[in-house]
Every structure is written in C-alpha cells, then in structure tokens.
Amino acid sequence: MLKEGQVRIPSGCAISGVFARDGQPISGEVIRRSIAVMHERSNGLGGGFAGYGIYPQYKNHYALHVFYDDMTAREECERFLDRHFDVINLSKIPTRPTPKIKDAPLIWRYFVQPLPHKLADSHLDEKEYVARCVIRINDQLKGCYVFSCGKNMGVFKAVGYPEDVADFYRLEEYEGYSWTAHGRYPTNTPGWWGGAHPFALLDLSVVHNGEISSYDANRRAVEMYGYRCNLLTDTEVITYTLDYLLRHQGLTLEEVAQVVAAPFWSELAAMPQPEQKQRRFLRQMYSDLLITGPFSILVGFEGGMMALNDRLKLRSLVVAERGDRVYFASEEAAIRAVEPELDRIWAPNGGEPVIVRLKEEERK
C-alpha cells in the first residue's frame, strides 16, 4: 500500500460530537443522525465513531477492538495477547450486514488486564504497558490492527459513509455520555479500514477535519519517543502528539492547545506578561509538535472532550449548549438536526480550545 504523501485524493471532512455533562447516557443513534446531515462532506471512504461510557460492565478492563486481515493474523495476535494480558472476555464485535459496507476485515473485541507479573517485570505503569503492547501489535504483527484500546470506551470505524458505518456496527445498541463522529473525505491518503477515524490510543481519541502540513515534522518528532506512524494518515500523528504531551509530559489540555495551535510570534509578542513568557516557553520547548495547516479536531478522553481549531481557523467548527448537553460539529445543521432548540451557539476562535468535562470530574 502506498504511504502518506505518495497518494493524493483531493477533498474536506465532517466531525460531530455530543457530550452529556451530567453523565446521562446518550444513544449512538443520536450521533448517527448528527453526522448524517453532513453527508456531502464525506465521499464514502471512511466513517467512524468513538463512544465513552459504553462498557460499564467491563469498565475496569481495557477494551481492545481489533481488525484482522485473516484467521492467521488473528491466531498470531491472540497468542501475543495471551502472553501479555489476562483476557476476561472475547467476541466478534456484533455487526449488521449491509450492502453499503464491503470488504470487512475480521473485527474482534477483547476485554483485558495486563498480566500482573508481566506488568511488574516491565517496570512500566499500566497505561504505558498497554500502549506499548498495542504499538507493537500494529507495527510488527502482519494483518493485525488494534484500533481502540481504552477503558469503558470504544471506536467503531469502517470504509463507508458514517451513517452506514453506524448501521453496520449497530451503534443504536450502545449508550455513552460522550460521542464523537467522523465522515471522511481522504486528502492525500488512501481510504482503508485502518485509516478511518477516530484514531485512538488508550482512552484518547481524535477525529479530524483538515489536512496537516506539518505531518512529517510531527511524525519524526513522535517517532523519537517510541510511537510508530504506519497507518497512512495524518490524524494518527495528532493522536500520538496529544498522548505524548498529556500522558508523558503532563501538560494540561489548555497547554497542549497552546503547543499544537501556537499563535504567531507577532501575537505572542503582544501578550501581557507573565502569560507571554509561559506561552513562549511552550512554543519553543515543543516547536516540533506545532501542527500547521487546516484542522478542526475533537479529542475524546475519559470524562471529557476538547474541540480545537488550527490557529488560522481554516476549518469550520461550531459549539452549542442545551442544558447539560454540549454539541460540536463542522456545521450548525448537524447540531440542529438532533437539538433544534439551543441555549447558546458560537464558533470558537482559531487556537482557542473548548473543553468540557463531566460534572463529577470537575468536582474532583
């Protein structure tokens, strides 16, 4: 398969998100209806969803969602999983046959815990252990792709229009407090199952509308820290960049936004102190992780969601509130389709993150 940069398919994308601050469950059917409104922004080469709070019965286990090219790949991956994890439950992910979704790989789900002695021997914290195992599978095992590995969350994605992908995965059977969705219109890169969004690592997931110009600079930077970008799309590197800054560097979401969507030097120079000093530090310290080019992203994580535009706001993004629900979408219509009456609707500025959290998280 040709890699990022070797193929070009010109295009846009659609993203949508809904978040319940009070933690009330939202059916996957809601996010399906929202993203379906923006059908024209996709071209049928990728659609996907991330839901949080969807596996309460296994909330303390890592839920691995895996694509396999064939049974041999599955057997090899399951041997790897057995060596590294205690597998509590495994099954095919339930799907509904539809003529609109073709060439499906084998799609499996595992609820796992790291084997205690393996974890202890690794001298890693639990999350890092899981992340390294997943990166190893994706990088080294042929025909295996772990596309979701967080706790009490899951990614569902395929080649197709997002509404058809939702039907395929029977998304209406899931309920969660947070959902993101993506309709893909691939730019530069092939439309394939692994290349559909969201991209996820542990509980972090990213859906992205745009195309980043700094892909290679960012890729070289994160590969120095042990990540491997081999999924043939730019969004993968955004996910690893955010994971690195949040989990390894301990930055806050606000600081991460200031790194990846840093303002121009001229804007920095006009900022008051001490904010300017702090911002300059982040801009200089992590200059390789500045993301340039058009993007609007929704970042899902345990207990919250962040929306962010590139610093020039080259992609559209609107945010709206109704009671405890917060909505995000590339187009207002995608929000109105599921919530006609809104308390407030606005378009955040470029580089200005909008962060929402569960009320119970805010109290902590």
Add this chain to the structure above:
Amino acid sequence: MKIDATGMEYEELGRCLRSCTDSHVQIHNCCGQRYIASGMQGRELEIWGTPGNALGAYLDGGSIRVHGNAQDAVGDTMNAGTIWVEGRAGDAAGYAMRGGTLMIRGDVGYRAGVHMKAFGDSCASIVIGGTAGSFLGEYQAGGVIVVLGLGAPEGQPVVGGFCGRGMYGGRIYLRSTIPPRDLTEKILCRRAQQADKEAIRPLLEQFCTAFDEDLDSLLNSPFWVLEPNPENQYKALYAPM
C-alpha cells in the same frame, strides 16, 4: 410557494426551487442543504431553519431572508441582490462578492469579505451587526464592509486579528471606540468624519429597518475607517485599477 425541506437532499431542494416560477418562495425546516438559491435572479426567498454552506452563491438579484443562522460562505461570489440573515453567519461570508448586499444581524466568523471587489458601477456591501472574526476583508479589492459591534463588550475590538490584511481597494468601517490592534502600515486607519458616515447612511438605514435598530444612535457613535494606504500599496503587485 411553500417548501417543506424536512429530510430533503440539497439536489432535490434545488430542483424544487428552480422548477417553481413563483416570485415569492418560503422554505421551512431547512437543515444544512447546500447551495440554496445559487445564481438565483429576481425572486424573494425566505428560509426558516439553518441553510447549508454557500447559501446564495453567485446570487444575481432578488433577495433571501434567513430567519435563523447561516453557515459558511453565505453570498459566495454574489453579483447582485440582497441577503438578510437574522442570526449569525459562519466563516467566509461574502467571499469574493462583487455586487449586492449582505446584511447579517449577529456575528460572523473568520474571513468575512475576503477578496470582495467592486466592479463597474456595482459596489459590494456587507453590514455585520455584531462582531467579525479574524481576517475580515483580507485581500479586499473594493466594496464596503461595515461592522457595528452591537452587543460587543465596551473597550474590546469588534474584529479579530489581521483585519484588512492585504487589502488594496474598498473601505472597512468599524463602529468602535478603539481601532484594531495589529494594523500594518499598508492600511490607513482614521476616525470617521461626517462625510464618511453619510456615505454609509443608506446601508445603515436598510439595516436598521430590517432588524429594528436605531439609526441615529448608530450614526452618532464613533467609527473608524480603514482603507489602503496610497503611499504604501499592494496595488503595484496586482493589475492596474
């Protein structure tokens, strides 16, 4: 004629509009359908709901009134006619418009009026009731943009950064006590005189009538006028004007 757009694809809505010969058409339950009334001439259209991107693109006369918000690229490259939006509009409102009038009661996103121009006798105009995002009037080559900043906090700029960056024709009027912070030497920024205000009076009259605002209090407020600096122009970089 009344069209119920519930569940309608944009192609179907477009066919519906084109095949109908009524001079006044209402669209109800609009939700994201793109390209509504593109290239339309000499008809009155009213929309309830949220029309999709590129509403009134290449509009060539007549009027569109939106009882709600508009999305991105409303009035893209419009040539004549008037678009009224009672709520807010998304990014790139009035993109490259070369004639006609775009009136938005609320705020607009980034890049409103980017590349707008004047052409022969026609002078494109945009009036924004609220505030505008960054890159307002970027590469503006002609026409008039007015930002009224209604409801904006006192002492805050009514536009984002890079206002009028690269402009080489036309004017931008900002109703504000303070000018934008980051203008370059390629733009002249001065306080509006009575003659400047008279020049935009007809536009403001239209706005106030349509959206029930007070004309006198608007005209009595301080305005800034931005125009290309004749001493230091981009003009030489482009075709002679």
